[in-house]
Structures are given as C-alpha cells and as structure tokens.
Amino acid sequence: MTISAVSQVVTRTAFSFWNDRIAPVFDVARNLWIVESTERGIIGQTERHFSSDDAQERALRLATLQVEQMICGAITRGSCVL
Amino acid sequence: MTRQTKHAPEVSATTTDAILESISEGVFTVDLDWRITSFNRAAEEITGISRADAIGRFCSEVFRSNMCETDCALRKTLKDGKPIIGRSGYIINVERDRIPISLSTAVLKNINNQVVGGAETFRDLSEIETLRHELEGRSHVGEIVSRSPLMQRLFEVVPAIAVSPSTVLILGETGTGKELMARTIHALSRRSKGPFVALNCGALPDTLLESELFGYKAGAFTGATKDKPGRFALAKGGTLFLDEIGDVSPALQVRLLRVLQEHSFEPLGGTETIPTDVRIVVATNRELTELTKNGTFREDLYYRVNVVRIELPPLRRRKEDIPLLVEQFITKYNRLHHATVRGISTESLSLLMAHEWPGNVRELENIIERAFVLCPDGMIEMTHLPDEISFLGCRATVPVALQDARSQMESQAIRTALERNGFSRLAAARELGMHKSTLFRKIKQLGITPPEKDGRSKTKR
Numbered sequence: 001m002t003i004s005a006v007s008q009v010v011t012r013t014a015f016s017f018w019n020d021r022i023a024p025v026f027d028v029a030r031n032l033w034i035v036e037s038t039e040r041g042i043i044g045q046t047e048r049h050f051s052s053d054d055a056q057e058r059a060l061r062l063a064t065l066q067v068e069q070m071i072c073g074a075i076t077r078g079s080c081v082l
Numbered sequence: 083m084t085r086q087t088k089h090a091p092e093v094s095a096t097t098t099d100a101i102l103e104s105i106s107e108g109v110f111t112v113d114l115d116w117r118i119t120s121f122n123r124a125a126e127e128i129t130g131i132s133r134a135d136a137i138g139r140f141c142s143e144v145f146r147s148n149m150c151e152t153d154c155a156l157r158k159t160l161k162d163g164k165p166i167i168g169r170s171g172y173i174i175n176v177e178r179d180r181i182p183i184s185l186s187t188a189v190l191k192n193i194n195n196q197v198v199g200g201a202e203t204f205r206d207l208s209e210i211e212t213l214r215h216e217l218e219g220r221s222h223v224g225e226i227v228s229r230s231p232l233m234q235r236l237f238e239v240v241p242a243i244a245v246s247p248s249t250v251l252i253l254g255e256t257g258t259g260k261e262l263m264a265r266t267i268h269a270l271s272r273r274s275k276g277p278f279v280a281l282n283c284g285a286l287p288d289t290l291l292e293s294e295l296f297g298y299k300a301g302a303f304t305g306a307t308k309d310k311p312g313r314f315a316l317a318k319g320g321t322l323f324l325d326e327i328g329d330v331s332p333a334l335q336v337r338l339l340r341v342l343q344e345h346s347f348e349p350l351g352g353t354e355t356i357p358t359d360v361r362i363v364v365a366t367n368r369e370l371t372e373l374t375k376n377g378t379f380r381e382d383l384y385y386r387v388n389v390v391r392i393e394l395p396p397l398r399r400r401k402e403d404i405p406l407l408v409e410q411f412i413t414k415y416n417r418l419h420h421a422t423v424r425g426i427s428t429e430s431l432s433l434l435m436a437h438e439w440p441g442n443v444r445e446l447e448n449i450i451e452r453a454f455v456l457c458p459d460g461m462i463e464m465t466h467l468p469d470e471i472s473f474l475g476c477r478a479t480v481p482v483a484l485q486d487a488r489s490q491m492e493s494q495a496i497r498t499a500l501e502r503n504g505f506s507r508l509a510a511a512r513e514l515g516m517h518k519s520t521l522f523r524k525i526k527q528l529g530i531t532p533p534e535k536d537g538r539s540k541t542k543r
Contacts, residue, residue, distance in 0.1 A: 024142040024150045025174060074146040074174035 008038040013069040014048075014062065026072035027079050028053055034065060055079045106205075111190055112141045112156065113199040128183070128206045130176030145202070147173045147183070156200045159187040163197075173204075182207040224266030226259060227410055230400035231502065236392060243390050244270035249342065251327075251387050252365040254394030257444030260365040261325060263394060268321040273361055276320030279313050284326030288334055293350055296337070302351025314347055317360040327387065328368035328379060339383045362387070397439040397446065399501075401494055404434050407443060411450040412462075419454055426453075426462040433464060433471050436490035493528045496521065500530075 015022060016029035023029035029050065036044040048065060050058055059082035062070065102109055108125030110118050121136040121144075129136075131144050142150040148171050149155060155166045166187045172180050185204040192198045221229045223237045243250060244267045252260045261280060268278045283291060293302075297312030313322055330338065341347045342362065346355045364387045373379035397403070408431065412423050426434075439445055453466040464472050495514065503509035511521040524530075 018151045021140075024146045025148055027174075028148045028151055030151065073143065075178065076174055076180045077178045078180070080178065 008040070010043065011037050011069065012065070012067050013037065013071065014065070014067040016070070016072040022071065022073050024073040026070075026075040027055065027058075029072065032065075034067065055082050058082075108204045108206075109201065110136070110141065110145070111199055111201045114160075114197070116140050116142070118144060119199060125204075128175070128181060128204065129173065141202075145173055146175075147171050147185075149185075155185060155187045156202050159189060160197065160200050163189055165189070170207075182211045221406065224262075224269050226262055226266055227406050228400060228403045229406060230395070230403050232395045232400055233403070236394075240266065240392075241270055243267060243392070245272060246390070247361060248389040249362045249364070249387055250390045250392060251370075252363065252392045252394065253370075254365070254367060255396045255442055256367045257442030258367075258394040258396055259443050260367075260394060261323065263392060264321070264323040264325075264363040264365060267363055268323075268361070271321065271361060273320050277317055278321050278323065279317035279360075280323040280325065281313050282325045284329035288331045291330070292334060292337065295334075296341075296347050296349050298350035299352045302349075306351065309349075312347075312349060314341065314358050314360060315349075315356065319359055320361070322360045322362055324362065324364045326366055326368075327364040328366035328370055328373055332378075332380065335380045335383050339380065339386060342383075342386045397442045398494075399498065401435055401498070404446065405431060407446055408434065408450060411447050415451055415454045419458065421454055421458040423454060423457060423459060424461055427464070430462050430464050430467055432488065432491060433467060435494070437471050489528060492524060493530060496524060496528065496530055 013035045015033040015035070016026050017023055017031050017033050018029060023031070032048040032050065034046050034048055035042055036046075048061075050061060052058065055076075055078060058079070102120075102122040105122070106124050108128045109120075109122045110125050111120045113119050117138055118136050118141050121131075121133045123133075125136070126133055129144060129146075136144045141156070142154075149169070155169050158164075159166055166185075168184050168186060170182070170184055172182050175181050183204045184207055185202055187203075188201045189197055190199040190201050220234075220237075221227055223240050226233070226237075228234070228237070240263075250264075250267060252263050254260050254263075264280070265278055268274060281291075281294060286294060293310070293312065295312050295314060297310050297315055298306050300306055300308045337347075341358060346357045348355050370379055370384055370388070374381045374384045408426055412425065415421060416423055434446070434449070441448070449468060449471060450462070452468060453462045457463070457466045496510065499510035499513045500507070503513060507521055507525075508518050511518040514521065516524075
C-alpha cells in the first residue's frame with residue numbers, strides 16, 4: 001500500500017444563504033453553506049448557522065469555522081472590517 | 083340650506099407618477115414574484131441604486147434591509163392583507179452605509195380587486211438618528227450616563243482632566259462609580275493604550291499592600307523565590323487607580339508620598355531605584371479632610387493627591403438619572419442573561435424613584451439584576467422588587483403605597499429643585515414647571531421645611 005504524501009491546499013468558502021439564494025444582508029443572515037475545495041474541485045460541503053446578530057460573535061464564528069472567503073449580499077462597513 | 087357636492091378629481095397615471103417623484107419618501111412596488119415593478123426618485127436616492135438597475139430584480143436584493151430575511155413587513159401584509167405603518171429597521175445602501183429607516187406597506191390590487199403585488203414606502207431617518215446620538219452623547223461620558231445637572235457639570239470637565247497628567251482624587255459614597263470614573267479618565271487620556279491597573283488599598287494588610295504596590299526581588303523575604311513586579315511597574319505607560327486611599331496605614335502613606343514626589347520607587351529587597359511612568363488616580367469614600375485633622379491621613383500626602391478633585395454625587399441627589407440607569411442595566415442584563423425584559427412598569431419605577439439609595443448606583447444595578455432572576459421577560463413589576471424597595475408590609479394596600487410613592491417622589495423632586503436653586507422657591511417652581519403658589523401648597527402639604535431664609539434673602543454682614 002502506498003500513501004500519497006502530496007498535500008493539497010484546502011480553501012474554505014462560506015455562502016450566506018436564504019431561500020436558496022444569497023442572503024440579502026449578511027449582518028442578519030442565519031445560514032451558512034460552507035464549501036471546501038482544492039485545485040481539483042469541491043471536496044466537501046456543510047451547512048452551519050449563526051445564532052447571534054452580534055458582529056463580533058459572527059466574525060468569531062467565521063474564524064472558528066476557518067472560513068477564508070465569504071460570499072454574501074450586502075454587508076455593513078462595520079461588519080466588513082471585522 | 084345648500085348642499086355642497088364633493089368632487090373626487092380624476093387622478094391620471096401621469097399625475098400619480100409626478101406625485102411619487104416629488105415626495106421625499108422612497109416608494110417601490112413589487113409583483114407577486116417579489117420583483118420590483120416601480121421605484122421612485124427618493125428610493126433611488128436613499129438606496130443609491132438606479133431605477134434601471136432596480137426594476138425587475140428581487141426586492142430583497144435591492145432593498146437589502148435587516149427585515150428581509152426574517153421579518154419582511156411586505157410579506158406579512160400580503161399574507162394577511164393588513165398594512166403596516168412606521169416599522170423601524172435599517173437598509174444597507176450601495177456605499178455599504180447602514181441607513182436607519184421607517185417603513186410602511188400596503189397591498190396593491192387591480193380594478194377587479196385582485197391582489198397583484200405590494201407597495202412599500204420608506205423614510206430615511208439618518209438625520210433624526212444623528213440628532214438622537216448627539217443628544218445621547220451629551221448624557222454620557224465613557225460608560226457613565228447621566229442627565230443630572232450635577233453630573234453634566236462633571237462631564238464638561240472630565241475630558242480636560244483626562245488629558246492632563248495631574249493626579250486625580252475621586253470622592254464619593256460607596257457605589258457611586260468611582261472606579262468607573264477612573265476608567266473613564268484613563269480611557270479619555272493620552273495613556274489610554276497603556277494598562278489600567280486598579281488596587282483596593284483597604285482590602286489588603288499593610289505588608290501585602292506594600293509588596294503589591296512596589297513588587298519584590300527574589301530573596302526579599304521567605305517564599306520570595308523570584309522577582310515579582312508591583313502595580314507601579316505593571317501600570318507603566320498607563321494609569322494606576324488606588325481605591326480606598328483613606329484606609330492606607332501611616333507607614334505606607336510615607337512610602338506613597340515619596341513615590342509621588344520623586345516619581346520613583348524601590349521594590350522590596352531591591353537596591354535599584356526604578357522611575358515611575360504612571361498616572362495616579364486615587365479614590366475614597368471617607369472624608370480625607372477630617373482624616374487629616376485627626377492625624378489619620380498625612381496632610382502632605384493629602385495635598386499631593388488632591389491636585390484635581392472630582393466629587394461624585396450620591397444617587398439620591400440625581401434621581402432624575404434613575405430611568406436612564408435602569409434602561410442601561412436592562413440592556414446590559416438582557417445581553418448578559420439572553421433575556422427579553424422589555425422595561426420596567428411605571429409603578430415599579432415610581433418605587434425606585436422614592437427609594438433613598440444608600441448603596442447608590444451599585445445598589446440599583448443589583449436590584450435590576452435581581453429582578454432579572456425573577457422576571458426573564460416582559461416588564462419588571464413591583465413584585466420583582468425586593469421588600470426594602472416595595473415598602474415592606476404595604477403589599478396588601480398597594481394604592482396607599484403608590485400614593486406614598488408619589489408623595490415621596492414629589493417631595494424629593496421639590497427638595498432637589500430647592501437645593502439646586504439656592505432655596506429660591508420662585509426659581510424652583512419655574513424649574514419644576516409649576517406655579518409658585520402650587521409649590522408653596524405642596525411644600526406645606528408634604529411637610530417640607532426649607533431653611534428660614536430662601537433664595538431671596540440677603541446675607542447679613
């Protein structure tokens with residue numbers, strides 16, 4: 001048995017969604033769809049939720065989920081800075 | 083008798099368009115698929131999105147309100163047919179600014195009375211919000227909120243005190259917010275990026291206090307296995323707050339005086355003199371002048387710390403702040419306890435206004451926290467207040483207690499107004515918004531005894 005030692009860079013992208021579309025306002029969005037991808041394509045998808053509208057808690061949640069990219073509708077400048 | 087006939091003028095589509103274009107409220111309409119069918123000039127201005135870009139798109143993509151996802155007013159109106167008037171929220175404009183709005187909704191029907199969509203009108207509240215924030219700004223400095231004239235006078239000088247390097251002495255009864263004031267001074271000072279280090283001098287025995295303040299070197303005493311920096315060292319570049327300075331022993335007062343004079347100190351067991359780089363703020367609830375007179379507090383240290391003096395008034399002298407403070411604490415504990423308390427009932431607030439508050443703001447905060455345990459949602463009622471507030475033994479006769487509460491409130495308000503106006507009854511009546519004869523009657527009725535001479539009397543030389 002051979003074990004591949006080639007490591008691939010995994011990127012985590014989150015989409016805030018509502019009604020099967022991108023949620024209009026990230027600051028109050030409840031649902032996140034997280035997609036893990038490498039150069040070869042998507043390797044995993046999962047749904048997560050926000051439990052608070054507090055901007056700092058949401059930023060912390062994204063950090064905990066190791067999200068590197070975020071696709072959302074509108075976002076206030078304050079939340080964007082965080 | 084002639085009868086006047088009312089003429090209903092015919093309104094053409096062009097007229098309607100002209101009206102919609104001329105008003106300052108944003109208006110848009112949607113079809114039953116939630117796609118925008120019309121978008122007026124004000125809507126373009128408020129959202130920053132052009133009509134051409136808006137029409138045909140989903141309203142949530144254009145309007146981008148905090149209500150779209152969970153609490154869409156238009157969806158509710160289309161569901162139950164009832165218009166919604168004046169709901170508050172915010173939208174995010176094209177510049178990513180948060181714009182506070184007030185919106186109203188209506189159902190759109192065709193000539194056959196069939197629902198064909200909905201209309202939403204919205205008003206930009208930015209200017210009103212700015213004004214509101216300006217007003218709020220005047221009622222707080224840092225985390226301290228107050229509308230009391232006594233505190234307003236302090237608020238005016240605190241920023242200037244904060245930026246000066248002088249030692250500050252904060253005086254005030256227990257629970258008046260001395261540490262909060264010290265933190266505010268630090269936050270507004272040029273040292274705000276440095277540490278804020280607080281030490282309660284009354285809580286520690288002398289020897290421990292000394293090592294806490296100045297630190298020690300390894301081997302200074304049994305058990306001192308390694309160097310420990312003191313609070314003076316830890317506060318380097320920031321502010322050192324020494325609470326209950328009136329309780330420091332005479333021996334330690336000498337050491338403190340040396341540090342304040344020479345701006346340097348030596349850790350216990352150390353031989354090297356370390357320069358201090360701290361702003362000193364001290365506080366006490368004791369009468370330092372009395373303590374200096376009876377020799378408990380060194381006079382030279384008193385003059386050294388009494389450079390800039392701030393006297394925090396007790397809550398009983400600024401009762402007008404109680405509603406504001408209650409609101410602040412309700413917001414705080416709703417956040418901390420994940421509760422949904424909406425406010426406090428008028429009767430409960432009256433009782434709080436009638437209380438004398440020996441424990442000051444801290445006591446008030448504790449009472450609100452206690453109420454949250456008994457009342458995690460809805461309104462804080464009289465039953466959620468402790469007995470010492472809700473008139474022990476008077477529960478069976480609530481109307482009488484309420485009458486008492488009102489009398490006590492009136493009495494307190496009159497006393498405060500008299501005090502504030504140098505016992506001039508005319509000025510006090512003006513401040514209270516009542517005629518002077520009404521004030522005289524109330525003074526007599528409530529048994530208030532102002533001093534013999536009032537504000538009109540001249541001092542005899």
